[in-house]
Amino acid sequence: MTDGLSVRDLAFSYGSKxxxxxxxxxxxxxxxxxLLGPNGAGKSTLVSLLTRLLVSPGGEISIAGQDLRRTPxxxxxxxxxxxxxxxxxxxxxxxxxxxxxxxxxGLPRNGLPARIEAALRRLDMAERADEKVRALNGGHxxxxxxxxxxxxxxxxxxxxxxxxxxxxxxxxxxxxxxxxLAEQGLCVLWTTHLTDEVRDTDHLLVLHRGGILAEGSTxxxxxxxxLSDWFLQKTGGNA
Ligand code: ADP
Numbered sequence: 001m002t003d004g005l006s007v008r009d010l011a012f013s014y015g016s017k018x019x020x021x022x023x024x025x026x027x028x029x030x031x032x033x034x035l036l037g038p039n040g041a042g043k044s045t046l047v048s049l050l051t052r053l054l055v056s057p058g059g060e061i062s063i064a065g066q067d068l069r070r071t072p073x074x075x076x077x078x079x080x081x082x083x084x085x086x087x088x089x090x091x092x093x094x095x096x097x098x099x100x101x102x103x104x105x106g107l108p109r110n111g112l113p114a115r116i117e118a119a120l121r122r123l124d125m126a127e128r129a130d131e132k133v134r135a136l137n138g139g140h141x142x143x144x145x146x147x148x149x150x151x152x153x154x155x156x157x158x159x160x161x162x163x164x165x166x167x168x169x170x171x172x173x174x175x176x177x178x179x180x181l182a183e184q185g186l187c188v189l190w191t192t193h194l195t196d197e198v199r200d201t202d203h204l205l206v207l208h209r210g211g212i213l214a215e216g217s218t219x220x221x222x223x224x225x226x227l228s229d230w231f232l233q234k235t236g237g238n239a
Contacts, residue, residue, distance in 0.1 A: 139170025
């Protein structure tokens with residue numbers, strides 16, 4: 001088990017369809033891990049299990065040392081999540097969206113303005129705090145969601161294909177910001193099907209047909225090939 005995210009023997013089936021088959025990995029804090037897999041590999045199923053939208057019959061998940069099955073409240077309090085679908089209220093300001101989230105999650109009112117300010121500063125969004133989300137571009141909206149996911153100071157950050165729908169510059173900006181967060185000590189699990197979002201120095205988990213096909217440093221895994229060629233050769237780009 002690590003101080004970040006530990007997954008042991010995780011399996012899940014939809015009826016007779018096996019979506020995950022005995023997945024295990026350990027990610028310490030301070031690590032950026034890209035979870036790469038073609039469509040149908042099982043990424044969404046894994047995200048749903050990690051966030052407890054689904055519950056697996058067996059296996060173990062531990063978030064910053066808390067077992068998700070035995071102490072779900074404590075485990076989820078240590079997890080920040082950015083889902084694929086944006087969930088901001090477009091008619092509220094950036095600051096109001098974060099306050100609303102804080103109230104929903106029972107964060108103490110005492111010190112909340114400073115907490116919001118700090119989270120926005122980490123994403124270079126402090127100067128946009130009083131703008132309505134509707135007025136922001138896609139990249140800034142995503143950064144707002146990231147700041148919101150950090151409000152309760154989680155140790156583990158989970159992002160489900162967070163760059164879907166963003167232009168190239170915004171994508172690069174989000175990728176860079178999240179790497180900074182890992183350097184500051186967060187354990188980051190970034191799911192994607194896009195090889196160009198993965199850096200050679202990133203830890204890489206490749207999910208294929210519900211199992212871990214490869215794990216290690218991206219540079220070591222791809223060897224002399226580009227990651228894109230390696231990935232296509234090993235997975236055909238399909239589940
Ligand atoms: P990914 O997110 O990597 O695209 P998913 O976790 O969505 O993969 O899917 C993994 C496998 O489980 C796929 O074969 C998919 O068709 C199947 N699957 C996903 N959701 C359901 C569902 N609700 N019912 C039946 N099969 C499903």
